[in-house]
Amino acid sequence: AHMRPVRTEESSIRREYTRAKGASAGFKVALLGACGGIGQPLALLLKLNPLVSTLHLYDVVNTPGVTADISHTDTTAVVRGFLGQAQLNAALEGADLVIIPAGVPRKPGMTRDDLFNINAGIVKTLIEGVAKSCPKAIVAIISNPVNSTVPIAAEVLKKAGVYDPKKLFGVTTLDVVRANTFVAEVIGVDPKEVNVPVYGGHAGITILPILSQVSPPFSFSKDEVEYLTNRIQNGGTEVVEAKAGAGSATLSMAYAAAKFAEAALRGMRGESDVVECAFVASEVTELPFFATKVRMGRGGIEEIFPLGPLNEYERQGLVKLKAELKDSIEKGINFVQKST
Ligand code: NAD
Numbered sequence: 001a002h003m004r005p006v007r008t009e010e011s012s013i014r015r016e017y018t019r020a021k022g023a024s025a026g027f028k029v030a031l032l033g034a035c036g037g038i039g040q041p042l043a044l045l046l047k048l049n050p051l052v053s054t055l056h057l058y059d060v061v062n063t064p065g066v067t068a069d070i071s072h073t074d075t076t077a078v079v080r081g082f083l084g085q086a087q088l089n090a091a092l093e094g095a096d097l098v099i100i101p102a103g104v105p106r107k108p109g110m111t112r113d114d115l116f117n118i119n120a121g122i123v124k125t126l127i128e129g130v131a132k133s134c135p136k137a138i139v140a141i142i143s144n145p146v147n148s149t150v151p152i153a154a155e156v157l158k159k160a161g162v163y164d165p166k167k168l169f170g171v172t173t174l175d176v177v178r179a180n181t182f183v184a185e186v187i188g189v190d191p192k193e194v195n196v197p198v199y200g201g202h203a204g205i206t207i208l209p210i211l212s213q214v215s216p217p218f219s220f221s222k223d224e225v226e227y228l229t230n231r232i233q234n235g236g237t238e239v240v241e242a243k244a245g246a247g248s249a250t251l252s253m254a255y256a257a258a259k260f261a262e263a264a265l266r267g268m269r270g271e272s273d274v275v276e277c278a279f280v281a282s283e284v285t286e287l288p289f290f291a292t293k294v295r296m297g298r299g300g301i302e303e304i305f306p307l308g309p310l311n312e313y314e315r316q317g318l319v320k321l322k323a324e325l326k327d328s329i330e331k332g333i334n335f336v337q338k339s340t
């Protein structure tokens, strides 16, 4: 009679899949804050991305469950879970791309800056891990307030002597995703056809949609410009209020982060035409960090595009946003410089 083989050592009956010779090897991506509202759907989307060969899921809670669950999807990427601070370095070892949605989200009535006290320390600790375990990785920060957490990350990396400004990104893709959606509704086309550049930062008036540079070109009325600008600037708050205490955007953010990750990985693979808006170290204005269009390549940022022509409404928006953005950037820098 047929006997099933005895399963002695599970590992002896499993072989890790190795791709055919010549095929692209894929990248190792570490997701920090992988079990949160953004982290879980983002982990799933990354697991579905053929450019990802290894996916490390790190959080301070729940990674065994989320990892077991996601590991059963029949896509190529290998998933491993890491739980708690003691496993942070192992989670980061060898990572090509680190994506960070760790930290607390807003509740109604809060600004993103109200999250600073908790999230600044979380981001600092995680970036210390990056500096130690994968200093050459490209780092994408989602944790709010992005206008301060990116400068925090830069300072931590500088302190460790491993800062490469071409490899640090604040993820503002959700602003672009929202802008594309709302603009597509106004002009009556498929959102896939629309591309709205969004400059500045990622909070309230620091989010500056450049409707005059929309693709395809469209001439908006004054009312349309005001409606669209306000809706894009307050898109996060719209979701926070609708969720009524249960958090902020998670699904649309996971989608946006997956889009950003795809762009970063395509750039890393050597594609030459990958352009996204992101909040990066920049000289396009007098501020040390600013979101504009950047071209992504093998080593991160290959080119930062100039602002391009702005209309009067956008020029005024730019003047106003710089004051707030400057304060948020300095607050982040000071947080690290004052700590030991
Ligand atoms: P969440 O509370 O659902 O999830 C956060 C996760 O981070 C949790 O699983 C938590 O355990 C984990 N975490 C906390 N401290 C950690 C640490 N020290 N190390 C590792 N993981 C840790 O929150 P969320 O809805 O996923 O939002 C996360 C962050 O993203 C918030 O700060 C939110 O404001 C921000 N956010 C940014 C954007 C953007 O456009 N950049 C959009 C949406 C949300």
Ligand code: LMR
Pocket: 105, 106, 112, 144, 174, 235, 236, 237, 239, 240, 248, 249
């Ligand atoms: C967003 O834009 O949705 C995020 O920054 C979360 C928030 O607090 O609004």
